Amino acid sequence: MPTQTERTAPLNRGALGVPELRVPHRRSTVVRPRLRAGVFGLAGLALLGLVWELYKTVGPADGVVLGGVTVLPRTTDLAMPHLAVMFERLFEPVTGAASALPLWQAVLAGSLFTLGIAAVGWLVGVTVGLALALLMQRLRLAESAILPWIILSQTVPLIAIAPLVRRWGAQLQFGEFTWESWMSVALIASYLAFFPVSIGALRGLGSPDANHVDLMRCYAVGWWKILWRLRLPASVGYLLPALRLAAVSAVVGSVVAEVSIGLRGGIGRLIVEYAGAAGGDPGKPWAPIFGSILVGLVAAGFVGLIGLFLRRFRRGEVST
């Protein structure tokens, strides 16, 4: 229909007084803050190291004591080893034994072990958290019945539940399946991880504008379609920070639970073990601490990667 194109043609862009497209800068505005964030992050790390070394050189050997309370730590080589000492220690063997691995390898193995458990805990926690959020979104009644318990659940200290989980787990056994200690650790990690996910997802699922919900009602589609086409996409912006928080919580939960349950092989165990060596070997206890930081970074980075895949759903969100 030539007449139609003729009629619509003058309505294109300029004719409508519509402003020029605001696209070209998008890419650079997305990449540049990310780069800047990286630079600032590294600068912050360098500053921390600098403060450490500076205080170690100028601070009094017995620390700063005000009215009998130690405000700042001692600066002896034992209490505050040089950064270089911590670093060099990583490449020396774990013990004096001839067969001993370099320290970094032992820590890396422990990190991977803990990361694996944390990942299982994260997955379970995310699944449970999402399921609870969906249930609460679907049924008003469920929200008022479950939400207070979810919040209350986080006030129970980890140290208190660890032995309980371990004892209950030990009694579980169906056929081939036997409960193992690492499962207790993963369960405790998931106990911490599900919380931010359930709260974040509940807020996210409820976040679509009334306008959008009305529109879906006009289209006369069911709850599942609305969930898939509207509520889930709208909740991505709320879900990603929750997933990141859950990842970090799962790592912390795993490390702490390893200690309280006494599971061997992970970072938590190494932290306890090496702390005993601090007397003669001040660089050694720092290695598993770095290891746990590494695990946390990997976990958070993984969620960042998920966010990258879902960035279409985060349009209009202010870049953070």
Place this chain on the structure above:
Amino acid sequence: MSTSMTNDVPAVRVQGVTRIFAARKGSGVTALDDVSLTVAPGEFVSLIGPSGCGKSTLLRLVADLDVPTSGSIEVFGKPARQARIDQDYGIAFQQAGLLPWRTVAGNIELPLELHGVGKAARRARAAELIALVGLADFASHYPDQLSGGMQQRVAIARSLAESPSLLLMDEPFGALDEMTRERMQNELVRICAETQAAVVFVTHSIPEAVFLSNRVVVMSPRPGRIRSIVSVGLGEMSGRGEDLREDEGFFHALSQVRELLHGDEAGINPTGVRGVETR
């Protein structure tokens, strides 16, 4: 979906509709009081009146986004609820309400996708509508890359996606500047002429109502009632163009609607003229 239009079945039939919003204390707000209105197939009817007189409420009732306290609403001879389930109408709100994670084309395809239309058919229909609203170069852009007017045009294209025989529009041009607005009005007139759809159009602008409509429904607030209905009689949709705005009949209808609206302040008893059609 385009239903076979027999002239005796009205597009919309509102009969003695009252909507009272319950309040926590007191008797509640009577948003609509005994409102009756009939819209013929292919007819363009505007609702105009001061803020809070129940225009949006009436539109939401027709769309079955809300139910009347009493009275009945039929759309193409069916209860409003059935008409909604059958997708007999398309709707556009004051805010464009586009999904930010979908492109222009994706947003227009949304109703088709939700109702199981195949991919190829969806693509073709979206392309057609995008050309219709003059956004051919923007099909793969996201809403945040568009101006308000462009977003609104996408919303209108979306409301047309399933070729409804009835369009419900709540101040769709409310947020636009005067120039864009007039162009959009011309565009809407053209679209209506092409699609033969009946339209119920809420607006605050008297010239807009008069320019677009076959009939202008003037409403009064507290409680929301129809004060009067003005037949504009400016001729067929297809014959409407820019020069109509200079027409004498246009100015006559304009002043008529204006007088009715300002009757409020002049102290005209609203119940006296309720339901009267000034032809």
